[in-house]
Amino acid sequence: xxxxxxxxxxxxxxxxxxxxxxxxxxxxxxxxxxxxxxxxxxxxxxxxxxxxxxxxxxxxxxxxxxxxxxxxxxxxxxxxxxxxxxxxxxxxxxxxxxxxxxxxxxxxxxxxxxxxxxxxxxxxxxxxxxxxxxxxxxxxxxxxxxxxxxxxxxxxxxxxxxxxxxxxxxxxxxxxxxxxxxxxxxxxxxxxxxxxxxxxxxxxxxxxxxxxxxxxxxxxxxxxxxxxxxxxxxxxxxxx
Amino acid sequence: xxxxxxxxxxxxxxxxxxxxxxxxxxxxxxxxxxxxxxxxxxxxxxxxxxxxxxxxxxxxxxxxxxxxxxxxxxxxxxxxxxxxxxxxxxxxxxxxxxxxxxxxxxxxxxxxxxxxxxxxxxxxxxxxxxxxxxxxxxxxxxxxxxxxxxxxxxxxxxxxxxxxxxxxxxxxxxxxxxxxxxxxxxxxxxxxxxxxxxxxxxxxxxxxxxxxxxxxxxxxxxxxxxxxxxxxxxxxxxxx
DNA sequence: CCAAAAGTGTTGAGTATACACCCATGA
DNA sequence: TCATGGGTGTATACTCAACACTTTTGG
Numbered sequence: 001x002x003x004x005x006x007x008x009x010x011x012x013x014x015x016x017x018x019x020x021x022x023x024x025x026x027x028x029x030x031x032x033x034x035x036x037x038x039x040x041x042x043x044x045x046x047x048x049x050x051x052x053x054x055x056x057x058x059x060x061x062x063x064x065x066x067x068x069x070x071x072x073x074x075x076x077x078x079x080x081x082x083x084x085x086x087x088x089x090x091x092x093x094x095x096x097x098x099x100x101x102x103x104x105x106x107x108x109x110x111x112x113x114x115x116x117x118x119x120x121x122x123x124x125x126x127x128x129x130x131x132x133x134x135x136x137x138x139x140x141x142x143x144x145x146x147x148x149x150x151x152x153x154x155x156x157x158x159x160x161x162x163x164x165x166x167x168x169x170x171x172x173x174x175x176x177x178x179x180x181x182x183x184x185x186x187x188x189x190x191x192x193x194x195x196x197x198x199x200x201x202x203x204x205x206x207x208x209x210x211x212x213x214x215x216x217x218x219x220x221x222x223x224x225x226x227x228x229x230x231x232x233x234x235x236x237x238x239x240x
Numbered sequence: 241x242x243x244x245x246x247x248x249x250x251x252x253x254x255x256x257x258x259x260x261x262x263x264x265x266x267x268x269x270x271x272x273x274x275x276x277x278x279x280x281x282x283x284x285x286x287x288x289x290x291x292x293x294x295x296x297x298x299x300x301x302x303x304x305x306x307x308x309x310x311x312x313x314x315x316x317x318x319x320x321x322x323x324x325x326x327x328x329x330x331x332x333x334x335x336x337x338x339x340x341x342x343x344x345x346x347x348x349x350x351x352x353x354x355x356x357x358x359x360x361x362x363x364x365x366x367x368x369x370x371x372x373x374x375x376x377x378x379x380x381x382x383x384x385x386x387x388x389x390x391x392x393x394x395x396x397x398x399x400x401x402x403x404x405x406x407x408x409x410x411x412x413x414x415x416x417x418x419x420x421x422x423x424x425x426x427x428x429x430x431x432x433x434x435x436x437x438x439x440x441x442x443x444x445x446x447x448x449x450x451x452x453x454x455x456x457x458x459x460x461x462x463x464x465x466x467x468x469x470x471x472x473x474x475x476x477x478x479x480x
Numbered sequence: 481c482c483a484a485a486a487g488t489g490t491t492g493a494g495t496a497t498a499c500a501c502c503c504a505t506g507a
Numbered sequence: 508t509c510a511t512g513g514g515t516g517t518a519t520a521c522t523c524a525a526c527a528c529t530t531t532t533g534g
Contacts, residue, residue: 026309028270030339030350069266069348073339097337097352099270099313108309110270112337112350181513198515199497221511222504421486438488439524461485462531 028099029107032077033064033149034092034114035156036085037139038121039173043189044139044160045121046153049084051146052132055106059146060137062153064111065130077114084134086125091117091172091234096155103148113152115159117172140192157190164190167236168209171229179217179224180204207237268339268348272317273304273389274332275353275396276325277379278361279413283429284379284400285361286393289324291386292372295346299386300377302393304351305370317354324374326365331357331412331474335395343388353392355399357412380432397430404430407476408449411469419457419464420444447477 036047048060063084067076074092081087092114099110118124127134137143142153163169164187173186184200204210211230216223276287288300303324307316314332321327332354339350358364367374377383382393403409404427413426424440444450451470456463 027267028307028309028311030268030270067268067339067350069268070341071268072341073337073350076339094337096334097313099307099316099352101310101312110307110313110350110352112339179513196498197513198499201514203496218505219512220506222506222513224513419486436524436526437486438526441487442489443523458532459485460533461483462487462533464486 028101029109030067031064031109031111032067032073032080032114033062033111033147033152034077034081034116035062035095035152036081036087036090036116036118036124037156037160037173038118038123038136039186039189040121040136041185042138043192044157045136046139046142047085047121047124047134047136048142048145049127049131050133052130056146057132060143061146061149066109067112073112074114077112077116081116083128084131085127087116087118087123091169093159093234095152095159098148098151100148111147111152113155115156117160117169119173119175160190163234167234168207168229168231169234171232172234174229176232177213177215177217177226177228179226181224183227209237268341268350270307271304271349271351272307272313272320273302273351273353273387273392274317274321274356275302275335275392276321276327276330276356276358276364277396277400277413278358278363278376279426279429280361280376281425282378283432284397285376286379286382287325287361287364287374287376288382288385289367289371290373292370296386298372300383301386301389306349307352313352314354317352317356321356323368324371325367327356327358327363331409333399333474335392335399338388338391340388351387351392353395355396357400357409359413359415400430403474407474408447408469408471409474411472412474414469416472417453417455417466417468419466421464423467449477 038045038047047063049063051057051059051061063081065076065080065083067073071079073094077092077094078088078090081090081092093116095113095115097110097112101108103109103111121136124134139153139157142150144150145153160169170183170186173190174182180201183204184195184197187200188195209229209231210227213226213228215226217226278285278287287303289303291297291299291301303320305316305320305323307313311319313334317332317334318328318330321330321332333356335353335355337350337352341348343349343351361376364374379393379397382390384390385393400409410423410426413430414422420441423444424435424437427440428435449469449471450467453466453468455466457466
């Protein structure tokens with residue numbers, strides 16, 4: 001299971017092991033990759049970048065990069081996301097670490113996967129020269145992805161769905177003011193199923209997460225009441 | 241937020257960046273640390289090892305070690321656990337990655353935390369020379385730990401509790417045959433609250449996870465029926 | 481026969497689901 | 508006035524929690 005005896009480093013006498021270790025540069029690298037989500041009228045979307053160089057040039061991937069010495073993982077994820085999309089203020093959550101030595105054919109890179117959420121796909125900006133293109137894809141219909149990014153996508157969608165059920169994470173996918181219909185659309189898009197409007201409204205109201213804003217959203221038809229989350233920080237909701 | 245401009249590596253021309261990168265050994269290292277749990281008559285227990293060398297010598301910590309090139313994260317966790325406790329077959333689950341640059345004062349080490357479960361604290365064996373001692377502690381009363389291992393402990397306990405509620409993970413904390421009272425003790429120990437025996441039995445039975453064994457456990461009093469999990473692999477239980 | 485752990489049902493409260501019509505507005 | 512999306516209540520099924528006594532065995 002654990003490559004018995006293949007790498008005898010840890011079994012050497014302490015002094016020898018430390019000397020070897022100091023000289024060794026053959027350590028896995030650490031990277032971060034961030035699955036960026038937003039919801040629009042078509043449903044849940046993922047932002048992908050087309051790699052501009054390297055053995056995977058031309059393939060689509062999530063925003064990522066190597067972690068630097070002195071940098072936190074969250075910091076590296078924010079930097080990679082900013083370089084890829086210009087975004088600086090997003091909800092960010094660590095998902096899982098992927099360390100299969102063959103996930104990157106060029107080197108052993110352990111990647112810490114993140115999920116980021118924004119309220120509007122239009123907020124993304126220009127990508128760094130590392131990428132040749134960037135665009136939104138329907139989360140349920142992604143193209144072939146570089147590395148093991150398909151695994152990350154599956155993991156991220158599952159986590160997002162789970163957290164919609166027991167946290168107020170939807171606030172990260174909505175602007176500060178929104179109608180009940182918009183909130184329901186976020187849930188319907190992420191969960192990929194329609195919700196009963198009356199039951200949904202009752203459930204959300206029972207959680208006491210929202211405050212009603214004085215204004216109304218005026219459109220082509222009956223105006224809709226506007227709401228805001230009482231707390232914009234994501235927290236678990238007591239589900240007693 | 242993301243150390244803007246402090247590390248210009250990614251912004252260099254590709255050729256220069258690659259040359260620099262090849263020479264650079266200033267990358268964070270990758271480690272794994274495994275929180276080992278078992279339940280005994282006193283409750284939920286964690287296995288800790290006393291560090292025998294290094295700046296944290298004398299402090300208690302979880303079994304861990306650096307990840308080697310070519311090794312999976314799970315493989316590294318299993319190897320570190322085997323070196324620390326002799327255990328080779330445990331339930332193992334990745335928890336979270338901790339990457340604060342100051343978590344280890346001697347170097348920037350990103351650690352992927354794992355949780356391992358065994359059915360009997362007595363199964364642990366001798367530790368490698370890296371450690372000066374190893375013993376079980378009550379999970380709710382751990383000593384001061386090295387690095388950020390207290391964070392890992394909190395995270396692991398939370399994960400274990402959560403998964404007891406919606407998976408059959410308890411099978412990893414029990415021998416192949418057990419009485420209903422023993423199963424209930426595992427839940428009560430991990431959740432740190434007493435359970436109603438009748439409601440607990442009904443809930444478990446409704447999940448259809450157990451099969452009754454032909455034998456009985458004979459003790460000082462009325463014999464107890466023995467059960468085994470139908471599936472020893474941990475899986476989510478449909479909670480419809 | 482006594483001590484100790486094993487085993488067993490019912491009731492009531494609360495929660496979740498299914499379901500259809502009127503309202504307010506702009507065009 | 509009509510088309511469109513906004514807003515509302517009830518009845519039922521189900522789930523969860525509280526609760527105490529009888530059974531079986533070894534000593």
